[in-house]
Amino acid sequence: MGANFEMASKAGTRNAVTSNEDSFEALFSAEYGRVAGIANRVLADPHEAEDVAQEVFIDFNRLHSASAPYAAAWLYRAAAHKALNRVRGRRRREKRELSQAMDEGARTMDPQHMLEVSEDRRHVRQALARLAPKPATVLVLRASGLSYAEVAQALGVGIGQIGTLLRRAEAALRKEVIRGTSL
Amino acid sequence: MAHLSDGTLRRKVDDADSLTVSENRHYSACADCQSRYTTLADDARAVAGALAVPDLKVDVASAFSRVRSAPAAQPRFGIRLPIVRPASRPVMGVLAASFVVLALVVTAVAAGGLFFQPKTVQVVPVSVADLQSLNGLGDFGTLTWTTQPAPQLVTSAAEAASVSGLQVPVVTLPSTVSHKVTYAAMPAAVGVFTFDAAKAAATAAKAGKTLPAMPAGMDGSKLTVTVGPAVVEIFGNLNIGAGNGTGTTTAATPDPSQLALPQLVVGESSAPVVTSSGVTTQQLENYLLSLPGVSANLAAAIRAVNDPSTTLPIPIPIEYATSSSVTVQGVGGVAVGDNTGLGAGVIWIKDSTVYGVAGTLKQDVILDIANGLK
Numbered sequence: 373m374g375a376n377f378e379m380a381s382k383a384g385t386r387n388a389v390t391s392n393e394d395s396f397e398a399l400f401s402a403e404y405g406r407v408a409g410i411a412n413r414v415l416a417d418p419h420e421a422e423d424v425a426q427e428v429f430i431d432f433n434r435l436h437s438a439s440a441p442y443a444a445a446w447l448y449r450a451a452a453h454k455a456l457n458r459v460r461g462r463r464r465r466e467k468r469e470l471s472q473a474m475d476e477g478a479r480t481m482d483p484q485h486m487l488e489v490s491e492d493r494r495h496v497r498q499a500l501a502r503l504a505p506k507p508a509t510v511l512v513l514r515a516s517g518l519s520y521a522e523v524a525q526a527l528g529v530g531i532g533q534i535g536t537l538l539r540r541a542e543a544a545l546r547k548e549v550i551r552g553t554s555l
Numbered sequence: 556m557a558h559l560s561d562g563t564l565r566r567k568v569d570d571a572d573s574l575t576v577s578e579n580r581h582y583s584a585c586a587d588c589q590s591r592y593t594t595l596a597d598d599a600r601a602v603a604g605a606l607a608v609p610d611l612k613v614d615v616a617s618a619f620s621r622v623r624s625a626p627a628a629q630p631r632f633g634i635r636l637p638i639v640r641p642a643s644r645p646v647m648g649v650l651a652a653s654f655v656v657l658a659l660v661v662t663a664v665a666a667g668g669l670f671f672q673p674k675t676v677q678v679v680p681v682s683v684a685d686l687q688s689l690n691g692l693g694d695f696g697t698l699t700w701t702t703q704p705a706p707q708l709v710t711s712a713a714e715a716a717s718v719s720g721l722q723v724p725v726v727t728l729p730s731t732v733s734h735k736v737t738y739a740a741m742p743a744a745v746g747v748f749t750f751d752a753a754k755a756a757a758t759a760a761k762a763g764k765t766l767p768a769m770p771a772g773m774d775g776s777k778l779t780v781t782v783g784p785a786v787v788e789i790f791g792n793l794n795i796g797a798g799n800g801t802g803t804t805t806a807a808t809p810d811p812s813q814l815a816l817p818q819l820v821v822g823e824s825s826a827p828v829v830t831s832s833g834v835t836t837q838q839l840e841n842y843l844l845s846l847p848g849v850s851a852n853l854a855a856a857i858r859a860v861n862d863p864s865t866t867l868p869i870p871i872p873i874e875y876a877t878s879s880s881v882t883v884q885g886v887g888g889v890a891v892g893d894n895t896g897l898g899a900g901v902i903w904i905k906d907s908t909v910y911g912v913a914g915t916l917k918q919d920v921i922l923d924i925a926n927g928l929k
Contacts, residue, residue, distance in 0.1 A: 392703075397619065400615070400618075400619050400622065401615055401619070404613060404615050404618055404619070405611070405613050405615065408611055408613050408618075409611050412608055412611045413606055413608055416608050418611050418612075421611060422613065422618060425613075425618070426618060426621055426622050426625070429622050430622055430625050433622075435707060435708055436707045436708070437705050437707065440707065442709075442710065442714075496605045496606070500606070511602065511606065512606070515602070515603060515606040515607075520566070520569075528710050528711065532562070533562070534562075534566075535560075535561070535562030535563060535564075535565040535566035536560065536561060536562030536565070537562075538562075538565050538599075539561040539562060539564070539565040539595055539598075540561075542565075542595070542598045542599055542601075542602045543595075543598055545602055545605075546598055546601060546602065549605070
């Protein structure tokens with residue numbers, strides 16, 4: 373192998389790296405808004421949603437090629453999962469804080485009032501996070517404006533299943549919200 | 556005609572024209588379907604309302620610069636290992652050092668345009684001291700990838716097969732092993748390692764060592780290494796540390812910092828192929844084995860490899876693992892078990908393909924799984 377080969381291989385490597393970086397930037401520009409939107413749909417918190425979206429892209433870039441055909445589907449699904457995990461973590465934290473507050477405040481505050489304060493408008497998100505991952509994800513992705521085909525691709529299921537999955541997920545969420553409210 | 560399914564009716568909520576002519580005819584005449592439609596359309600509207608959020612305004616450019624400036628785990632040798640987290644430095648150290656031992660043996664047999672394609676495996680016993688004292692491969696030259704290794708997590712066996720071009724082994728699992736499987740796949744990668752005398756001397760000088768002079772012709776000589784393609788099946792719930800489980804395939808799920816150890820890993824890869832130019836076998840072998848980091852014991856162990864041009868050496872740290880020769884799928888292989896009894900593995904080569912099975916299982920269970928691969 374001579375100098376020509378070496379030059380060609382170095383140039384090839386440089387081109388490959390540059391092309392990969394370009395692909396990642398293009399993917400980011402094309403999908404960031406949508407990925408952040410999916411996270412926001414779950415979290416109802418723009419700042420936290422952007423944190424999640426950026427983590428998702430960092431993870432993706434660490435593990436996958438930006439030109440992978442499944443890139444967008446991966447990002448959508450990861451955004452939903454990561455955001456749902458945040459809500460679950462948030463719920464555990466709130467439960468812990470509530471329990472501490474109730475211990476401390478039992479002498480001075482009405483526990484029933486404490487409970488009512490904790491069951492604020494976020495109980496829908498908490499109910500969503502209590503669903504199994506697949507129904508929760510199908511709801512979030514569809515509510516975020518993904519088409520049936522895009523949702524199917526993100527979940528790795530056939531497009532014909534989406535109607536059924538959506539119907540079951542919506543029924544389950546309504547039930548879970550009612551259950552959560554009556555706790 | 557049977558009643559319309561919930562899925563069909565739900566789709567109609569989003570797309571009023573989604574029904575076929577016959578479905579439409581049934582729907583127009585069926586009070587039951589119309590009533591169910593009303594209920595589920597009501598649910599759909601309620602859920603859409605509950606999940607509504609104000610539009611999100613994002614600044615894509617500043618978000619991109621934040622992502623770009625986030626510290627990323629830098630892979631060694633340019634290889635991205637999706638299931639080895641950056642925190643696993645000792646593991647990475649052993650892997651890197653093992654790679655060097657492998658490179659030493661490979662270079663020793665592949666010089667002068669010789670062809671290296673292993674057909675069998677053999678243990679090279681090494682001590683942790685051997686591994687720690689070895690210089691990194693990068694100290695002796697430059698590795699550039701003409702085709703970057705791009706291992707990736709994929710969503711299914713079919714996708715793993717499509718990425719790698721290999722048939723994914725069918726594994727018969729014992730009842731104690733989780734059926735939750737994650738697939739990883741990698742297309743073939745080609746790297747060219749170029750020996751660089753000046754770089755080797757400078758690195759050694761920085762560490763206060765003096766290297767033997769490179770033999771004439773070695774400076775600038777190249778090894779072309781082809782690794783992969785490969786597929787890996789990882790069984791077990793890798794997301795134990797990441798909260799709730801997330802489905803059977805986990806392409807979108809794993810947070811690399813939260814992954815748990817898999818129960819079982821089954822891998823298949825085309826045997827590596829190495830060609831070399833610019834220096835003779837004997838010169839390379841003498842030089843590499845005389846380097847300050849290579850102990851006499853290690854050099855002797857490497858020289859003891861039976862037929863180096865067709866043998867894939869498996870470096871085994873003797874303090875931590877025991878190894879034995881076994882017959883797997885009718886060919887010779889190496890079984891490795893660590894002395895803690897917590898894990899075992901087996902590696903063999905058949906039809907120019909390297910197979911490996913490892914996990915937190917007893918060695919006889921691992922061997923049964925290996926023999927049962929199809």
